Amino acid sequence: MTTLEQQPTAAGSGAAATAKFAAARVSTDTPPERLAAIATDVLQALGRIIDDHGITYPEYRVLKQWLIDVGEYGEWPLWLDVFVEHNIEEVAYRGHSGTKGSIEGPYYVADTPRLPAVSTLPMRTDEQGTPLVFAGQVRDLEGAPLPGATIEIWHADAQGYYSHFAPNVPDGILRGTVEVDEQGRFAITTVRPAPYQIPTDGPTGWFIEKAGWHPWRPAHLHLMVKAPDKRTITTQLYFVGGDWVDDDVASAVKPELILRPTADTDGVEHVDYDFVLDPA
Numbered sequence: 001m002t003t004l005e006q007q008p009t010a011a012g013s014g015a016a017a018t019a020k021f022a023a024a025r026v027s028t029d030t031p032p033e034r035l036a037a038i039a040t041d042v043l044q045a046l047g048r049i050i051d052d053h054g055i056t057y058p059e060y061r062v063l064k065q066w067l068i069d070v071g072e073y074g075e076w077p078l079w080l081d082v083f084v085e086h087n088i089e090e091v092a093y094r095g096h097s098g099t100k101g102s103i104e105g106p107y108y109v110a111d112t113p114r115l116p117a118v119s120t121l122p123m124r125t126d127e128q129g130t131p132l133v134f135a136g137q138v139r140d141l142e143g144a145p146l147p148g149a150t151i152e153i154w155h156a157d158a159q160g161y162y163s164h165f166a167p168n169v170p171d172g173i174l175r176g177t178v179e180v181d182e183q184g185r186f187a188i189t190t191v192r193p194a195p196y197q198i199p200t201d202g203p204t205g206w207f208i209e210k211a212g213w214h215p216w217r218p219a220h221l222h223l224m225v226k227a228p229d230k231r232t233i234t235t236q237l238y239f240v241g242g243d244w245v246d247d248d249v250a251s252a253v254k255p256e257l258i259l260r261p262t263a264d265t266d267g268v269e270h271v272d273y274d275f276v277l278d279p280a
């Protein structure tokens with residue numbers, strides 16, 4: 001029987017994402033002059049927008065309440081990763097020539113169990129979704145295989161929910177750290193994820209609905225590929241023809257990141273994708 005507590009909620013996935021993020025206590029050595037220059041530009045841009053749109057006191061007060069609500073629901077990781085992270089990612093990988101990156105999103109979990117090059121991701125005995133064999137090779141810019149590489153993979157289940165962030169999915173499901181073989185190759189068996197819907201019952205969802213937008217991301221695999229002396233790439237792969245591939249709420253799809261799986265006679269989908277890493 002499904003109880004109310006087992007239903008994923010915005011407050012539940014938001015709180016889990018915030019707890020995970022806050023536990024890391026990130027910091028930078030941004031100098032005060034750079035901080036001041038950025039803050040000045042942000043405030044000036046905001047001032048211009050207020051002026052251009054003639055923003056009213058009631059609108060200002062609603063904004064204040066909404067900002068408070070996003071924090072109380074723990075949804076800042078969700079909101080920022082959907083609407084802002086794609087710009088950060090583009091700047092971070094300027095001039096980079098290996099595999100294209102994409103946003104990390106709020107649902108990465110570090111230190112997932114190590115799996116051999118040919119493996120099946122942890123899944124429930126009755127895991128729903130089309131079986132998918134995702135295979136390929138990790139190489140450097142010159143085409144040399146990178147046998148020391150690891151591929152961290154995580155993705156939603158066939159209902160669009162992520163383990164560790166939705167109470168109805170057991171921890172560890174559809175996540176792993178795959179160690180490639182001596183030729184840099186891997187073959188990971190999993191199931192096709194469903195499109196992901198930003199939780200609609202919290203302040204990020206209210207914001208999207210009030211604006212008349214939609215809350216969907218196309219189905220995607222998350223990958224973080226690492227190798228000694230190479231630049232780590234964080235990316236996502238999408239499925240050709242899938243819903244929302246052309247209209248991702250998080251603006252994180254790139255044409256180079258679209259998979260074209262083929263189904264075998266048993267209904268198992270197969271797709272190859274190679275990763276190319278820049279020097280560190």
Ligand code: DHB
Nearest residue numbers: 078079081082105106196
């Ligand atoms: C969000 C969720 C995702 O699965 C993702 O890949 C990016 C963003 C989010 O809810 O913010």
Ligand code: FE
Nearest residue numbers: 105196220222
């Ligand atoms: Fe995701």
